[in-house]
Amino acid sequence: MRIKVVLSLLKKEFLNIIRDRKSFITMILLPLLMFPILIGLMGLMISMFTKVDDTISFGVNYEVSEDFKDFVENYSDVYKFEIVYEDEDKLKEMFDDEDLGIYVINEDNEYFIHYDENNTSSIANSALVEKIYQDYKQEYVAKTLEQQGVNYQDILDSFKITFVQESITEMGSLVPSMISMVLTMMISSVCFSVAIEITTSEKEKGTLETLLSLPIKKSELITSKYLTVFILSSLSGFLTYISLFGTLYFAKDTLAMLGVVSLEISGKVLAIYFISIILLALLFSGLLLSVTIFSKNLKEAQNSLYPLELLVAFISMLPMFGITGSLKSSLIPFVNISLLFNNALSTNVDSLFVLLTFISTLAYSIILIFIVSKIYNQEDVLFSTNSLKYLSFRKGKVSRDCLSPLGSLVLGIVIYLLATYFTLLFATSSMYFLLAIMPITILFISIAVCLISQIDIKKSIKFNGFSIKKFIVLTLLFIAIYFISSTIINVIANFFPSTIEQYSQVSELLNVNNIWLGLLLIAVLPAIAEEFFFRGIVLNSFKKKYGIAVGIIASALIFGIYHMNWIQGINAFIVGIALGYIYVKSGSILTTMILHFINNAYGVLCEFYPSLNFNPSGVTFYIVIAISIITLIVTFHICETKFDKKN
Amino acid sequence: MIEVSNVKKRFIKNVGKKAQEIYAVDDISFEVPDGTIYGVLGQNGAGKTTLLRMMSGIMSPTKGTIKVDNRSYDKHSEIIKKDISYLSGNTKLYENITPLELLHIFGSIYEIDKGKLDQRVKEIIKLLDMESFKDNKIGNLSTGQVQRTNIARCFINDPKYYILDEATSGLDVVSSQIIIDFIKQEKQRGKTIIYSTHYMEEAENICDKVLFINHGKVICESTPEKIKEETNTTNLRDAFFAVVGGKNED
Incomplete structure (x- = not known):
């Protein structure tokens, strides 16, 4: 990246925007004059009433x-x-x-x-x-x-009663929430107009073509655009900030009539506000740019931005409802900044909250810039030849087969972190809800990623091609592996008794009272979600790059790690290999979903009806193992010889 | 020399619920020799704009390669673009910037030294007689003045190649004459001009070589004289229809 070129581009953007009279009013004059006028009017009204x-x-x-x-x-x-x-x-x-x-x-x-x-x-x-x-x-x-x-x-005077007012904030709660809202709205609306001006308008007015014919790298272009939005919106933010605290300082008397008694604005408060403005500008610039880039024209841009603005307006009012910052909420974008405004005025500032908000917002902004640069490189987005392709779910578009192995790994980690975060967030909710979090997160995120990266879900995850014949053979194979696997688990458990303890702790945690809910949450949902992700996405991604064997083993390994304890992990690894093999051979995800369901459902049923527990010992045990091994060999042979290898 | 070999450009168009692939440029190859005026002719929608956009590095081809002086856009995009100026009927300029500022900004994007740039800007303003409006906002200029500003920004980097896409369409006689004069003048200076239009008469007058394209494919490439001779026609317009096989309706 050449800094000189970026600076020239910035100069161009600034000149073009600031010279526009309307932009000048909304960006410079309005933030400066808004508070003096507002407070002045309020003072006037109060003096009229008194x-x-x-x-x-x-x-x-x-x-x-x-x-x-x-x-x-x-x-x-x-x-x-x-x-x-x-x-x-x-x-x-x-x-x-x-x-x-x-x-x-x-x-x-x-x-x-x-x-x-x-x-x-x-x-x-x-x-x-x-x-x-x-x-x-x-x-x-x-x-x-x-x-x-x-x-x-x-x-x-025989006795006295005195109120001692111990407000959380130094200014009462109305003022901070008002400040939070006004600053958020100000910054977002400036981002809104600037982002539209430098992306959509550039497209509509035809200057984009001129710009692209210049010897500029895409990275320089995006950097200059992002910086333009960021600098202008934070500038407006600071003007609002100056106007706001200036008014608060000079209009003490009017504010006192409004019930704002003490007005102690320390350096700490000013510093936190300063940081919050930068954070807000960082986040909004990325968010609004990534939305406006998609839009063909002004109207489309506005339509897609208004719902966003409303949401942000609502979030910025959160402090008004008495919601205060906690460490959990410090990771939620916008909510954390809005709460930070409130936090700044409270007598004891939680420095960890400030730090977490700062770090997470920076992280979100970087992700957004990354997304913006990815999108901006797309020619059809630049020229609006097919601008809504990424957001629409239309059929028949040119699609990809699968993610890259690295992509699916990253996706797995993201899903895991998100699900863990949600679990912590709702730790006090009911058991049923907690059980549902993981599979639902997996499903939603995976489907979203498929849609965004244009993966044809039906075709590449293989939802069609279910055949009863194959299903029967593969079910037998699965049952054989199930028995062999449980034997192996028993052997391991004998060597490492501590693992058994761990396992029983986990199963106790999963104790549910209602059989139907148990089936839904432990059998149905995980079967669908986990098959979708581990077989449909992970296995396919590795298979495409490294072949079938690596695909099966890698997906089974990740499936095992995902279970997060030794005994279940080893079991899941073996079952994962079986399911992976079955998925490849049957060519249909429905087969593995059903088998996965049966596997989990059996576990749930055993909890409710202990008589179902099949725990062979002595001679029966050897017979079962022998039958299992024979079945395994036979069905494996059938699979290898009879089933179409193309699947 | 610009070499275009087997270039294809695919667009995806949504027709109802289904997406359709359309090749705006379908397997086109040709060479533009240095120092010539090269005309790309065809009807609206023939693929002229897409072809020229790819040649100037604004778009990249789906298949095939474009080489400018043996460099390809994949690796040397910034270097090539310094040698090319692109001007089309669609290229607009920033309304709130003055021509003087625009030239300075563009010059610094082309990484021209400060002293050299000041000198060059002065020269161009004198050459194109822009003194009277150089400090007005571009949004307030007349069409002719905007056109001159546009030419001025093409001059700033003193390029080897000019790519002009329908630069005269929609302009009045005087404004389009500014462009035509500019093309002729630059040829005198040994520059190469690739030029597309649907005004056949205009092309006939100034082009050394023309390329007829239709539906994204090359129909013929030759000098205007040869084409007229081969098709037995007296002007390029009739020759075009003879080659395309359509009727001359006007």
């Missing part, structure tokens, strides 16, 4: 005492009060004509203060009138008590 007239007049329908008159006259140096005496109907009339904002009705020593909910000055004034009555009441009580020789203040 502004009290200089002379407050209120009507009463009863004769007031001289005491009260004196009290009202001397109540305040600032405000003057005027009392209007009328009967109730007249007062109401005046109130309706808006000659009077407040009137007080006395009924059996109960004073009703009437005010107009729709009139801001009436609301503000009524609060003061109420205060007068309350204070007068207090004074009246004090006087009465004093006449009886009791000191009012002494009684009042």
